[in-house]
Structures are given as structure tokens and as C-alpha cells.
Amino acid sequence: MTDANVVATPTVALVHGAFADSSGWTGVIHHLRAAGVSAVAVSNPLRGIAEDTAYVASALAQIPGPVLAVGHSYGGAIITNAATRAGNVVGLVYVSAFAPDEGEKLIDIENGSTDSVLNTALIERQYPNGPGGATVGEFSIDPTKFHHVFAADLSEEDAADMAATQRPVSSLGFVEPNGPPAWRTLPSWAVVSTGDTAAGADVVRGMAQRAGAVITEAEGSHVLFVSRPQVVADVVQQALGALARGVATPASAAV
Numbered sequence: 001m002t003d004a005n006v007v008a009t010p011t012v013a014l015v016h017g018a019f020a021d022s023s024g025w026t027g028v029i030h031h032l033r034a035a036g037v038s039a040v041a042v043s044n045p046l047r048g049i050a051e052d053t054a055y056v057a058s059a060l061a062q063i064p065g066p067v068l069a070v071g072h073s074y075g076g077a078i079i080t081n082a083a084t085r086a087g088n089v090v091g092l093v094y095v096s097a098f099a100p101d102e103g104e105k106l107i108d109i110e111n112g113s114t115d116s117v118l119n120t121a122l123i124e125r126q127y128p129n130g131p132g133g134a135t136v137g138e139f140s141i142d143p144t145k146f147h148h149v150f151a152a153d154l155s156e157e158d159a160a161d162m163a164a165t166q167r168p169v170s171s172l173g174f175v176e177p178n179g180p181p182a183w184r185t186l187p188s189w190a191v192v193s194t195g196d197t198a199a200g201a202d203v204v205r206g207m208a209q210r211a212g213a214v215i216t217e218a219e220g221s222h223v224l225f226v227s228r229p230q231v232v233a234d235v236v237q238q239a240l241g242a243l244a245r246g247v248a249t250p251a252s253a254a255v
Contacts, residue, residue: 010066010090010243012039012236015056017073017097018046018169019141019150020162020223024072027229028236035237044075048172053081053179060086068239069182070232071097072225073199074173077106083182091243092183092213094190095225095232096199099207100178107174109207113200121145125168137171150198153221153228162223183211189239190215191224191232198222214238 012032014025022041032039042059045052056078060067067089071079076097083089092099098106110116121142126135141150146163154162190208194201194217208215216238218224218231225232 008065009038010068010240011063012037012068012070012240013060013063014039014041015069015071015075015079016041016044017071017075018139018173019166020072021165021167024162024223024226028225028232031230031233032236035233037237037240039236044078046074046167046169046173048170049077049081049176049178050172052078052173053085057082057085060089063088066090068093068236068243070095070236073097073222074106074169077173077178080181080183081179083186084180089182089186091239092186092188093236093239094188094204094208094211094213095235096191096193096196096204096222098199098204099183099188099190099211099213100181101210102180103177105175105177109203110174110200113203115197115202116200117149118198118200121149124171127168127170138168139171139174140166140168148197149222151221151223151226152195152197154223154226158226162226181211183213187239187242188213189235191235192217193220193222193224194218195220196222196224214242 025041029039068091069079069083069089070093072095076094122139124137127138129136143163147159151159190213192205
């Protein structure tokens, strides 16, 4: 017999960003599983704000019970758009992630960063999009620059593996405007990687502050969720604890 007053513990849904895939969350999942936390990685198509939002919202909505949505990098923009549409998301965690406001475009946010050097490392190719031979641009990171720009705190070998298996992101992800942000109605937490030269630590921090997120700053690169998964798992558990207690007071921490 279930007590009607018992609130189900949220499932943690982890959404990757551009130039990555769900396998990047493996370390975080291991730490959460060891703590008895249910977690699942949601694939992000990386085909543009509108398409990715629709897919991720559908995936989140089909997870039974409440969900804590966690987004890395571009995945943060997608959970920002998808969380309220899903209907079962109770909180947000941003990991080196974008948290855009309505109408903003990621290209403008990135161009406003003084910490990001991502634009110096991108390679553009084309992919088919629609009938008649129409194409759209997609970006990947130059493998020779991947370590420095994206994953400086990983070994050269691990960074080379990530570079070789990276998934390109559609240009639509940068130029399509974002919708109403879920952080206006949901409590949020954020991990800011102080050495983030991909998204840019400055814009990540600024968006987290604007969202009223509980902020944890940690030394690391853009892929801190890979290099220091325990830091991310700890913030996720912090969020789960606050949700269980019914509190979500903005604060700041450093590790």
C-alpha cells in the first residue's frame, strides 16, 4: 500500500550537448547509481532548437513520475525549452550549460563571450535537409583543436577519442530563437566550469545568475561532467535533496 503523501523521488534525465553523446554521462551515472539515484541519459538529436526540443520533451514526458532534467552545454538550452512542455519536470540542473531567455539565439550569446574560443575551432559541412537537394550547415570541432578548446583537463588520448567520436550539431541550433524558459517557473541549479573555453565561463555564469540558479563553481574544462563526474553528481543530489524538502533557495558555492 502506497502512502498518498509520499512524493516520488525524481528520475534524473541527463541531456548531452553538441559535439558529444550520451556516453559522456557514464561517470555521473555511476556515481548516482552508487548513491541509489535512478538516472537515464536522453539522446539529443542535435538538429536544431525546434526539432531537439520536441524530441527531448517527448522523451522526458515518457519517463514515469517526476523528472529532474540535467543539461550539458547546448543540452541546457534544450531542457530550457523542453521541460515545461514535458509536464513532469520538477527542476533543472545546468552543467557548463546555456540557459537562454525567450527570443535569444545561441550564436548571439556565444559572440558575447570573452572566454569562449569555440568559433576559432569549428569546421562547417553540409547535410541534406528536405526535398530537392536542400542542405543545412552543421558544425564539428577541428580534431587538432579539440583538446585545447573543449576538453583541456582530459588526457590527450581521451580528448582524441572524444574528438574522433564527436557528433556534429546543426547550424539551426545556433540561429533558431529559443522559447519561454523553464527556469522562470522551475527551481534550478548550475555548475560553472571556471576553465570553460567552449561555451565560455562568463556567459554560463551570467545565464545561471539570471535564472536564479543555485551556483557551484568548479575548476575544470567544458567537459567537467566527464573529467569530474563526482562534482556533477553532488550537485544533482543537492538538487534532489532540496526538492525533497520543498526548498530551492538561490546560493553560491565553490569546490
